[in-house]
Amino acid sequence: MNLYVFGDSYAEFSPNGWLDRWQRKNANSKVHCYAMGGSAIEHAENQMWKYGVRKRLKNSNDIGMFFVSSPYRMWLDCHIDTTIHGNDSKQLKERRKIQPKSQEQLDHLKRNNIVKYYDGAYYFVAWDTQRHLRDMHRTFCSIDYHAKNYSQFFVFFCFEDALRTYKRLEQTSWKNINVVDNFAFDKIAQDPKRPGNILPFFRDAPNHMNEHQNRTFAYTLDSSIKNKKFDYTLFDAFWERYDYTYNESRE
């Protein structure tokens, strides 16, 4: 079995993280992890098409996973599309080779308080519901279409605000993806009541989860793949329950 993982730091391969634990238990399976800390949704979607399965082979048992980051997290789409993400400056350096003005543009956005830097990733300061909804719809269409190449494909939400945005989409019935839409790993990346105030959601632990959470998620993933359905039952003990219903006053 091949397991393809895309998304942000919640899915990044780290020692003693959930993916490491799952890999140890499933030594015969091969993990292809393209998740990266600080990845914006668009970046993860791009990685998916770049490194994911392009053609479904007969009897293949490829499993895909996509961890949706916060809509606040940024892959800058200004002028020349400065791409800033990741926990280091590698991406920026790569982009600067192609687009020398990237750093200059980013500085301009920072000076004008349009973006903010926090713990390795850039975020938009303001929330734009219409934009986030539009982007999320397109991204899900893209994931659903790409997912036809896999035997199973799970989509998770890393942040509550992404999940609440998803719940507001008009179209949420997909052909090829199993969207885990009753659970988010963590709270929002920013506080909507105080734009620009990024909440300290990062725990200093593998995949931002404690040991119990990492263990539980690895176990749940295993049983979910076998049963072709995500099993929420073990989660209540280890994750805070969020209110996922849309509340306009919170936007």
Place this chain on the structure above:
Amino acid sequence: MGKIDQQTVYIFGDSFAIDVPKSWPLYVKEAIGDRYSFNNHAHGGASNDYSEYIMRNQGLKRKDKNTIGMFFISHPRRLWLQGQTDVVIQGQDVEQLRFRAKNNHKASVEQLKNLYSQRLVDQYEGAYYLVGNDKIRWERELRKILCSINHHARLYKKFFVFFSFEDSLHLYRQLDITFNNLDVIDRFAMDSLNREDQSFFNSVNHLSRPQRRGFAKVMIDCIEKTSFDYSVLNKEWRQYDYLPKKGSL
């Protein structure tokens, strides 16, 4: 005599598909309007993301076996600005901008002026364009737009995608993706996009009269037979080299 179900044709996209006097959609309507009803949502200067947004809002909401859809893909540089407050500038007038300004996007005008003064955007014939070529971005955006069109197209009997500009077609061919719900017309673009050559904006739908008449005939066939015939076009259209050129998008 049994009742004949009237079929519907939805059209989305940019100015190559707008409904104005003497345009090809009107010729089509005149010819087969008794059997088909037309919902034309194409808009001059529309960017791809704007047309996709309109398609989802104005297009079919549930499956209709009698409906045909068409989407005219615009130029990738055409702009629906995605800055902080998501400045939306397109259309041949300022209607869109006014709409956004009313809807809590008052910073839009200011941002556009700012970008224009920094030469980050360019204005031409009522639409704004991003300056510079960013192939990575254009490919990503086009792929997502086409995935969304493909998802929406499952509701239609048949859905055609046309390319208004040669450079969008180049990009599509480099994506190397085929879509199960779409019939992508990928051997033909309505026009090249040579910014020095402004001649393509000079007439109705940017087409000469023989082109408009010829295209209307092809489209009538396309609607009635639900297949597109390239052969008729050869007489009226320049044949482009669709292989990627060095330095092009």
